[in-house]
Amino acid sequence: DTGVSQNPRHKITKRGQNVTFRCDPISEHNRLYWYRQTLGQGPEFLTYFQNEAQLEKSRLLSDRFSAERPKGSFSTLEIQRTEQGDSAMYLCASSFRGTVSYEQYFGPGTRLTVT
Amino acid sequence: TQLLEQSPQFLSIQEGENLTVYCNSSSVFSSLQWYRQEPGEGPVLLVTVVTGGEVKKLKRLTFQFGDARKDSSLHITAAQPGDTGLYLCAATGGNYGGSQGNLIFGKGTKLSVKP
Secondary structure (H helix, E strand, C coil): CCCCEEECCEEEECCCCCEEEEEECCCCCCEEEEEEECCCCCCEEEEEEECCEEEEECCCCCCCEEEECCCCCCEEEEECCCCHHHCEEEEEEEECCCCCCCCCEECCCEEEEEC | CCCCEEECCEEEEECCCCEEEEEECCCCCCEEEEEEECCCCCCEEEEEECCCCCEEEECCEEEEECCCCCEEEEEECCCCHHHCEEEEEEEECCCCCCCCCCCEECCCEEEEEEC
């Protein structure tokens, strides 16, 4: 495994539609994180999992957003009833809690455009 | 209020020049990471610093963590066009009331190195 992968890389959707993104972390990593990045800003934390347990959610994660990591491997992030303000780059990262646990490795991101 | 302040926001220099970018906070952190991000891609981890006063070198890049673990700097010697990108600092484990599970990012320094 050479790194974190995310699919799709780009998604264009109409306002009100639902979208789902997938993240495959580095295989031995037990922590998985979702971030959102808008133009001119650094990434902002959304949520993270340790194995299959969702340990923390940001206030940014409204009730239209849901994330899952059912078997402690890949994760999905779903946005329901998309709004134009949801347009952003959605980044996934993974880390291994054990050594330098704060080192997170990012995927290439999914660019969402809501029209 | 931004927890991590990066300066300058933009920097445009000629190939061969030296530069320093800064990451400052009023909070104390357990660790601080520097990432480099290219347009349309996810951040790539450059270095992690954990000890106050620590200095790490990565080829032409020198990273320093402040003695009080509140600030950091990145110095690039003899910049090359390939150094062009957005440099982000990120920290965790701080006394700002946040969790250990996510990274707080600055807005980044956008560096352009002209040949």
